[in-house]
Amino acid sequence: MPESDPLPSGPPAPGTDQEAKPGKNGPRKWWPFAALAAVLVVALVVFVLPLLQTGNEPSPASQSSPSPTTTSASPTPTPSAALPPAPPVTYYDQAGPPAGSPLTAVDPLTIKVSANKSGAKLPDGIVGLSLEATDLADTSLHGGNAQIVSRLTGLGKPLLRFGGNAVDRRFFWSSSGEGLPANITGDKAHPARVVTPADLTRVNTLLEASDATISLTVDLGHFDPARAADMVKHASQTFGPRLVSLTVGNEPNGFPLSGVRDKSWGVNDYIKELKQYADAIYKVAPDLPLLGPGAYEQSWWEPFLKADLPQKKILSLHNYPLHVCDSTSGDRAPTVANLMSSKLHDATAAYQTAALDLARKYNVETWMPETGISACSGSNPTTKVHASALWAVDYSLNAARLGIQRLGFHSSLLTCVGGPPMSAICTGGPYLKPDGTFSERSNYFGMSMVAELGHGEFLDLETSGGGLTYAYALQNPDGSTSVVIINQNDPTQAAQAEVTLELPGKALTGTMSQMTGPSFSAEDQTRIDGAFQAPVPVAERPTVPGFAYGSKTQTFALTAGTATVLNFTY
Template sequence: MAVPRRDPTENTKRTRGILGLTAAIAAVGIILVAIAFPDDEQTATLPTTSTPVPSHPQDVEESWQADPADSVLAPGFDPYPPTFKLPDATTLTGDAISASLKLEQDATPFGGTVGFSFEGADLASPMWDPDNSNLNEMLAAVENPVIRFGGLKGDRRVWWTSANEPAPSWAEATVTPTDLENVAAVADEVDASVTLVVSLARYDPDRAADMAAHARAIFGDRLLAITIGNEPNGYFLEGEPDRSVRDKTWDTNAYQDGLEEYAAAIESASPGTPISGPGAYDATWWRAFADSSVANQTAMSMHWYPLWDCSGPASSTANPTLEDLTSPKLRESARNIVGMGAETAEQYDLPLWIEETGPTSCSGGNETSRTHAQSLWTTDYVLTAAELGAERIAFHSTLAACEGGAPMSPICATGTYSDPGTIVQGRTSYLALMQLSWIPDGNMLTPTVSGDGTVMVHGVFGADGSLTLVVSDLRDPASGAEALPVTVSAPSGLGADAPGSWSPASGSLLTGESLAAQESSLTALVPVEPRLAALSLSAAEPLTIATQPGSTTMLVLKPNS
């Protein structure tokens, strides 16, 4: 995937502009007992309230009456923090974490990497009207966002028509070219890249080809690819006839037959349409897609939810618990599974996209839902996956209500379960996506970090020579653990024309009171205090900074002249 390049200084200015003009902070009280991202019905609970923050300090009275449709509702976000500060690392007595970073020849590009996976039914949502919704503002706050439409409903319960045909009884939503035009207008406004699933579950190659042709014409270059089917490896489930859309004869050979027929119909309707796939968690199906005769293969896509062991034993490392979500073992699982996907994609000379992901696929709310721990995991997982080769990472999301909606979604609507309305707000993981999008475009660095893995250091070498350090500290801030010094060596492998030294220029901090806290706090990316600005990183002089338990520290270093 081509990665857009932009000046990191402009990146910061643009972010501050969008968020400074539209940011709002909400006080949220939510207790949810719901499901993660399935087809089942969900239960409603307590209401959510939110209060906009002044868009300019001098306009307090006027801004408190701001239209929510023009606001970024991000509980815990501070758009006007003072100068960025960290504890003085020279005063810390704990064992230092040491980190080295290397630019590999095949380093993954980073920029326009993170965003949202929506159900296909959300294409028909009224939230894509910016006159009545703030969804455009919420997407814009995650710069150059990834947007994907698919999911189980997109494959099984969405009816596409460009000829106003009546929808069949199984359809929960009807999508038309007008809906695509509404979404495309927002995608243009927020500078998003888009991928779209066409239904393979409801077998109709010509209808899928018609949808793909309209999407390509409407989205233009913003449409990166069409995916044929969502999780085809789950079309037949032994013992679950209600959830199966094929019989026991369904296998990778049958999938390839259908895939190739669809691709031929799409090629006939819109020659050259890029195709990605298979959108599955299974190496056998990854290879089935790549080994098919489908023309214009653009990327290999995978889905993964690392906490899948919904009722697992205590010995499992994939339970939907705070302990497993923040365990370094989960990072190792990502390295194993995402690494397998990256190796398979590389074998076929395709980029790797993670088109649907999130903490857990388990049904119902659990102790990880809506927590500060989820925001910490989000950052560490994204950067780990990007280090391994993932160029596009979409977190499965819902436009349903916060009250009774899927608890793992980064965003949700502020209305009731039965009437969600059109105003959207962010959860803790949304703050993590915001912060990640502020990293200046560049290439991922491969880290080697000491310690037990609870403190991890990630790095991005910017296209302009900047260096971004992200320290993920998964320790529980409620444990009483002390801040630790982190010593980072200058990156290797940069080449002879790389800067000789860097100094901290700007920073942002994501924190929370405990791993279980239902809120996180995020400061905007702002200039660092003079003490930090006076520090330097070079081959002869490592940089030592402090990390606090339960925090994500982002520090952007600029080359010294």
Template sequence: MALRTGPGSPGPGAAARLVVVGTACVLLAACSPPAPPQVPAPAPSTESAGPTTVEPTADPWADVSDFVPGLVTWDSALPEQSVEGDPVEISLGEGEDPVGSFRRTNVGLSFEASDLADERWEPGTSSLTPLIAALNQPSLRFGGNAVDRRVWWTSSDESAPDWAEFTIGPDDLDRIARFAEATDASVTLVLPLGHFDPERAADMAAHAERALGDRLVAVAFGNEPNGFHHQSQLDLALRDEGWDAEAWVGEAEDYGQAVHDRVPELAVDGPGAYDAPWWRAFGEAEIENKVALSQHWYPLWSCPDRSGETEERAEPEVENLTSQWLHERAETVFGQGKDTADNYDLPLWIEETGPTSCPGTNDSSRTHAQTLWTADFVMIGAAVGAQRMNHHSSLAACRGGAPMSMVCGMGAVPNESPRVIAQSNYLALLMLSQVGTGELVEISSSDPEVRAYAVAGEGYTDIVLVDTGEPGTDRAMDLSVDADRLHGISTLTAESLEATNEGRLRLLSEADAVPDSLPRGSVTLLRFSDE
């Protein structure tokens, strides 16, 4: 594997030549590593923050070690791997020029609005607090199908209607505000639209703004309104067959006016939909304080047990999660969202996503392949220009709960146990929470199975390599480096793509702890100093 700086490489170290020869990385220009960056804690804002140099500290990681299976901080080398076949060339300063930046909010979680009623959001009462805090100023979003179908908001203790399964009130928003403060998270909130009631939604928005303050970056009107009447999911229907983007705009503008009357400065994102006509409808809608176009996408949408159109490449299978087709498809779909957002001078937010929209457990659930997909997906979104990305999750029980969730509860019912634990895909977010913020820069890989990304920070460059090959085969990456320039390394591995909740994450360590080998089927973070 050869890694070289070239034309367009960032930072004062651009003249240095980094070479990985036959998968051995050698630094030919020595210089001193930078001091570890300090960790500022800026208040979240509705403005799109530009690149900064925010770095994680090791403190939160110690707090989560009991709740994250596979989290390790060893200093010893990984087992040696057999190294065969042609080397892979990674060239910094070559390839396509990304348009995006890596922000803290590119690491985030989405939850059902019904989860707001869960008492485990109270800071310090469950392991949920350290799990979210360890993600280093993440994005949080509350919405999902529940917000329009099962959640009732009241600030005056009214009796809930028969259709409501969860009642949310000011105390719940106060609790999530304390949680956001304790974990240094920013929040977006979906207001219920399924049962049309603009004044009730405006009341919820007013209480949310009072509780969360600047940590509430935006509200949205309804979750996936394009699914309020969709032929493939009539069981979720909330409107009749005449429902379309134009009808939604009429209702959203009524909501926008009601919210603006109560909370004049509150920002709005939307449409929270997975169809382009609805994105354009939001862009053209007369709604005050629009701050972002929000896109949803679950790429493995073809469910074997559903009738209608199918696509073999989009079924929830391990081999599909790591396929080159899915990688390229993500670049295309996110690019379409970014182009639409640009047309309306709005940033792009991926407010809800996950590997598959198919219900229940399947062959891809909680696998290492899903972990690799998560890391690649986040970096694709950042490279395309998405400024927030939230992976849909749930506080439901681990046994029988949402199989794609980043976290799950150990109790059989909500609030039964304070113990919330991480799933395999959480390890990908924890790994990426170590990446410094900054502009993504040109980098290329000679092997499509090794996806390469580079983030230019202030005084360093972080390189993220996502190798989607089968672990234990013939392309382990033997690594030897000059520690004067390689400042740190982190690796995420497993024994196979099918391994379930068996990932091993080695957190960012100094260069003298570089492992002897890096197997295929891994995510690697290499931090190079520029001085």
């Protein structure tokens, strides 16, 4: 009852103007009524008044300890709704540090997740694969191949980008039955190939089976805008809305160095030829965006954005952070120490931010359709190892948080034996004799951890302590919160990090999935929840150890060398 409302009054007391008068049968006896009134007053104070104050039935406590002579001048607060009983749960069985680890202490990690959105979203299909343009002719790429379909669906709704060095050197498009021209050659490991409309039809069955999209690249090395437009016409008819972008040439800034064009050819020549391609392509596919320049030199970005082209443009850049291939020293050499360093994380973010700032100036999106740890050929300490998986999780999420819309990790359909070791996938069988099976390498599992997150919105957060750790938080479309923690402390040396996580709400459920590996340098030993597979759906995951039901604050420990996805509902 509101504080200003008067308490209900009882029956009139004797001696007032309502007192009974003597009648013809003699004086009325008022004391029975007074006794009854007294009983009613007591009942009113004991039973009715609490109901008016709280709006509830009288509780056992109020019935057993009535205070008929005492009232409060303040309103009685409405009690908060009680939580339902906590359901039974199975806690996640987290792998501990490897046997024999020195267990160097790690500072406790504190993460405070805000309810405020940062303004960036995790795009659906953020991670994908970049392949060579000649792979369009690979007959293993079809919807009936359960092996490749499974690998693609493990990446969510990925973008398949076809380009690479092959497109300007060993690739030939023909819709009229032409053979391979004499001036286009390859070698045993990198054969030249003719791609036809039938190849596009076959690849489209793979896109449909795996719910993937596609980005194509046309040959600029052999100047032929009409042939490129013919390919785009057939591709647009075949793929429909699954064809999301087109690039003219691959890394044109490198043409003079690789012999694709003479040494005098430069960015002005590129823009002149690009316009002729763009005009021809616009006539057959006016709604298809041009993705460019696909260069690794920043000086080529703005000329592309300033070019007067008829179709929509998307800025693309290629990025291989550890690109120094002829040395093992310096912070850009492909070493595990460089890969697992805050310096590389910060330098990569600065490079991407420069591209994003420029793209926003021209109101266009920014994609990285070709990327990876290192463009160096052959094996190095960063290929096939668990550290590459940890890097892939942080690299992808930080790029998305900054505003990058698409990532294509450059890969190969060659055999695991002898094939490019940085590829996320590879085929079984002896060298150059694939047997039709496909395997995942460590970096694939890092990509898969990101892909399963869906398309939430990034939340602001604050972190402190934890050694070399990175954290990201997302508000999901269903209202839940996902928190990703990449613990890049060395699993062979560091103890578990004690984590205190403050959430934007009181959690009713908290599930966990974790990617692990015994050491940074362990090859082909990265697992998700103990298996070589993509994460299981959130609803099937175990509960965070020590989960505090109905609390905003959660405390738990995380093993070093792990990437952990936590999901909380409220």
